[in-house]
Amino acid sequence: MEVDFLETTQFKRILFGGDYNPDQWPKEVWYKDMQLLTKADINEATINVFSWALLQPAEDKYDFSMLDDIIQLLTENHFEIVLATSTAALPAWMVKNYPDVARTDFEGRHHRFGGRHNACPNSPTFQKYSRRLAAKLAERYGQLTNVVCWHVSNEYGGQCYCDNCASAFRVWLRDRYNDDIKQLNEAWNANFWSHTFYNWDEIFPPNDLSDAIGPDNATLAGLAIDYRRFMSDSILHNFTDERDAIRDYDATTPITTNLMGTFKDLDYFKWAKEMDLVSWDNYPAYNTPASYTAMCHDLMRGLKNGAPFMLMEQTPSQQNWQPYNSLKRPGQMRSMSYQAMAHGADTIQYFQLRQSRGATEKFHGAVIGHADTDQTRVFRETATLGKELAKLGTQTLGARTPAKVAIIFDWENYWALEYSSGPNVLLKYVDQIHRYYAAFYRQNVSVDFIPTDLTADEMATYDLIVAPVLYMVKPGVADALKTYVKNGGHFVTTFMSGIVDEHDNVYIGGYPGPLRDLLGVWVEEFDALPPEQSNQVIFNDGETSQCNLLCDVIHLEGAEELAKYGSGEFYANSPVVTTHQFGQGTAVYVGTQLVDAGLDHVVEKLIDQLQLTHYQTPNDVELTRRQVAGSTFYFLVNNTGHSTTVDLPIEGVDLLSQKLIPSGNLAVEPFDVKIIKASTAV
Structure with a gap:
C-alpha cells in the first residue's frame, strides 16, 4: 500500500507541551511560564490558535508585534513551536462588515458574531481572508527552524445552511450527477412524497425549514447524505486553501489540523489524504471505557495507513465542558499519555499550559493552574512525565503497530445508518464498531482501521477484516471483499449490512444485497427488540449467550450454522451466526447484537482459527x-x-x-x- 505522508520521525524528539495562550496575560507572566514549563521538561508550545482579532485588528491592518515577541521568547528558551493559523474564530469586525461569513444554523437562523468555529465554509469573504492570513504567517515565520508543524484552524466541524452554501451545494450536485437532474432524481428516489426536481434551484439544504425531520432524520436520506458529503468537502476546502497558502512560503514543514476521534461531521479518511500527518484531541469522560479511547487512537492511526500521529490535545486533569468534569486520579494522566503512545502517538500535548483566568475555559485543567505554582499535584505529575519522555529520547519515534486484523470504519455508512428511519432508535454506528473493537481489545489483539475503498490486494495485508453494520455498500466494495476472501482472507460482518447503495436506496432481491453470495445467507426480515427484551443464542459447541437490539430471520444458501436462536420467538432454532467457505477464505455473518460474552466467544474462535497474536491480561x-x-x-x-x-x-x-x-x-x-x-x- 502506498504511503502518502511525511514521516513524523522528522521530529527530533517527542514533542511534550501543548496549547499556550500568552496573549491572554501580561509579559511578566510569560517569563515566569518559561521557568515553570522548562522545569517540567516541556519542550513545545502550540500558539496562535485563536488570535485572529489581535493579528488583524481591521480589514486593512495586520499587527504581528505580539506574536513576534511570543515566538522570540519561545525560541530563546529552546521551545519547538506548533504554529496555528488562528482561523478557527472570526474577528468581530469581519462579521459586522461582512455578514456572509457567519453561519446559518439548522433552524434557519443566521448568526451574529460570537463563539468559535463560526465561519461559513462557502463564504467568499472567509475564504479570502483565511487564505491571506495563513500566507502572511507562513511568509513571516515559515523559515524558522523551531516551527516544526503548522496547525491549520482548530477542531473543524459543524454545518451551515445559508444561501452561499445552497448555491455551492447545487454546483457540487451538478458535478456529482453529471449535470443531469434526472440522474439526481433517480439517485434520491425523488418521486417519494412528490419530490421530483426539474430545476437545480429548486434544491435546498436539508435543514429544519426544508427536508429534515429533526437533525438526525430526513425525508430523502440521499439528499441528506449528499449534503453531509458536500459540507465535509466544503470545510476540507477551507483546510486545503490555508495549507496551499502556507506551501507558497514553506515547502517542507508538516501541516496538520486537530481531528476529534469518531466525530461525525467530517469524513476523516478523505481529510487525511490532504494532511501531512494526523493529529487529534483526546477528551474521554470520567466513565469512558479504556477500550473506547484505545479505539479512537487506533482510528486516528489508521487514517494514514498506520502512520504515527500527534496527540495534539488532552487535559492534564479535568475538562470543563462535560456534564461531570472529574479530576484525573493520581497517575491517570501519565497512563493515558502512554496509552496514546502505545497506540501510535509520537507527541504528548495538552490543552493547556496555563489555565485561563476568565471566560468559558477558565475551569479547564492546565499544567500551570490558578494556584500559579509548581507545588501542585498536576504540575508534579507533568514534570515526572516530562523527565521520563526526555530520557526515552527518540527510541520509539516512528514506530509502527503490526496488525493482522482490520475493522472498516466509514463515515458515509455512519451518516446513512443514522439517517435511517428505523428499525431501532438504539442502533448507533460507533457503538457497533466499538463492540467489535472491544472484543479484540480484551484479547490484546492489535487492530487497524481501514476505509472501504481499499483494493483486494491492499486488504490482503490482513488475515481478518471486520465490518460491523456495513449498511451502505458502495460500488466496488463487494467485489473487493469477494476477491479478498476468495484469495484466502477472512471476513466478518453483521446485521444491517449490505442493505443500501451509495444513495441509500435498498438493494432489491434480499438482504444482504451484494454481499449475499459472499456470506451464503439471505435475510428475510429483522426483528427490532425494545430494551427490555432479549433472545437466547445457542452455539454449536454448547455455549449460550443472550442477544438484543436486532434479530435477523436468516436462510442458509451455502453457509453453515454456527449458532441458532433459542426458544421464545417464531424464529427459534433458525440460524443466527453463520460461516461460509468462499474460495480459499471464509465469511462469517452475525445476525444479532450479541452481549459481550457471546461476542467474546465468536472472537476467541476466530483468534484460534487464524492463530492471531494475542495476550491474556486482566480487564483494562x-x-x-x-x-x-x-x-x-x-x-x-x-x-x-x-x-x-x-x-x-x-x-x-x-x-x-x-x-x-x-x-x-x-x-x-x-x-x-x-x-x-x-x-x-x-
Whole structure:
C-alpha cells in the first residue's frame, strides 16, 4: 500500500507541551511560564490558535508585534513551536462588515458574531481572508527552524445552511450527477412524497425549514447524505486553501489540523489524504471505557495507513465542558499519555499550559493552574512525565503497530445508518464498531482501521477484516471483499449490512444485497427488540449467550450454522451466526447484537482459527506492540485504579525504570506503565 505522508520521525524528539495562550496575560507572566514549563521538561508550545482579532485588528491592518515577541521568547528558551493559523474564530469586525461569513444554523437562523468555529465554509469573504492570513504567517515565520508543524484552524466541524452554501451545494450536485437532474432524481428516489426536481434551484439544504425531520432524520436520506458529503468537502476546502497558502512560503514543514476521534461531521479518511500527518484531541469522560479511547487512537492511526500521529490535545486533569468534569486520579494522566503512545502517538500535548483566568475555559485543567505554582499535584505529575519522555529520547519515534486484523470504519455508512428511519432508535454506528473493537481489545489483539475503498490486494495485508453494520455498500466494495476472501482472507460482518447503495436506496432481491453470495445467507426480515427484551443464542459447541437490539430471520444458501436462536420467538432454532467457505477464505455473518460474552466467544474462535497474536491480561490492562528499526516495544498500561498481576509473555528492559523485566507474573500498580524493549518477541 502506498504511503502518502511525511514521516513524523522528522521530529527530533517527542514533542511534550501543548496549547499556550500568552496573549491572554501580561509579559511578566510569560517569563515566569518559561521557568515553570522548562522545569517540567516541556519542550513545545502550540500558539496562535485563536488570535485572529489581535493579528488583524481591521480589514486593512495586520499587527504581528505580539506574536513576534511570543515566538522570540519561545525560541530563546529552546521551545519547538506548533504554529496555528488562528482561523478557527472570526474577528468581530469581519462579521459586522461582512455578514456572509457567519453561519446559518439548522433552524434557519443566521448568526451574529460570537463563539468559535463560526465561519461559513462557502463564504467568499472567509475564504479570502483565511487564505491571506495563513500566507502572511507562513511568509513571516515559515523559515524558522523551531516551527516544526503548522496547525491549520482548530477542531473543524459543524454545518451551515445559508444561501452561499445552497448555491455551492447545487454546483457540487451538478458535478456529482453529471449535470443531469434526472440522474439526481433517480439517485434520491425523488418521486417519494412528490419530490421530483426539474430545476437545480429548486434544491435546498436539508435543514429544519426544508427536508429534515429533526437533525438526525430526513425525508430523502440521499439528499441528506449528499449534503453531509458536500459540507465535509466544503470545510476540507477551507483546510486545503490555508495549507496551499502556507506551501507558497514553506515547502517542507508538516501541516496538520486537530481531528476529534469518531466525530461525525467530517469524513476523516478523505481529510487525511490532504494532511501531512494526523493529529487529534483526546477528551474521554470520567466513565469512558479504556477500550473506547484505545479505539479512537487506533482510528486516528489508521487514517494514514498506520502512520504515527500527534496527540495534539488532552487535559492534564479535568475538562470543563462535560456534564461531570472529574479530576484525573493520581497517575491517570501519565497512563493515558502512554496509552496514546502505545497506540501510535509520537507527541504528548495538552490543552493547556496555563489555565485561563476568565471566560468559558477558565475551569479547564492546565499544567500551570490558578494556584500559579509548581507545588501542585498536576504540575508534579507533568514534570515526572516530562523527565521520563526526555530520557526515552527518540527510541520509539516512528514506530509502527503490526496488525493482522482490520475493522472498516466509514463515515458515509455512519451518516446513512443514522439517517435511517428505523428499525431501532438504539442502533448507533460507533457503538457497533466499538463492540467489535472491544472484543479484540480484551484479547490484546492489535487492530487497524481501514476505509472501504481499499483494493483486494491492499486488504490482503490482513488475515481478518471486520465490518460491523456495513449498511451502505458502495460500488466496488463487494467485489473487493469477494476477491479478498476468495484469495484466502477472512471476513466478518453483521446485521444491517449490505442493505443500501451509495444513495441509500435498498438493494432489491434480499438482504444482504451484494454481499449475499459472499456470506451464503439471505435475510428475510429483522426483528427490532425494545430494551427490555432479549433472545437466547445457542452455539454449536454448547455455549449460550443472550442477544438484543436486532434479530435477523436468516436462510442458509451455502453457509453453515454456527449458532441458532433459542426458544421464545417464531424464529427459534433458525440460524443466527453463520460461516461460509468462499474460495480459499471464509465469511462469517452475525445476525444479532450479541452481549459481550457471546461476542467474546465468536472472537476467541476466530483468534484460534487464524492463530492471531494475542495476550491474556486482566480487564483494562493492555499489552500492545510498536516496532521500528528492528526493535519491538511492548507497552503495558494499567488503565485502572487498582493493583493487579500480569502474566507477562515477554522479557526485556523497561525503558522507564531501566530495570530488566522477566517474563512471568508481574505486579502492576494502579495506573502503572512499562515500556519493555523486548529481547524476545512473542
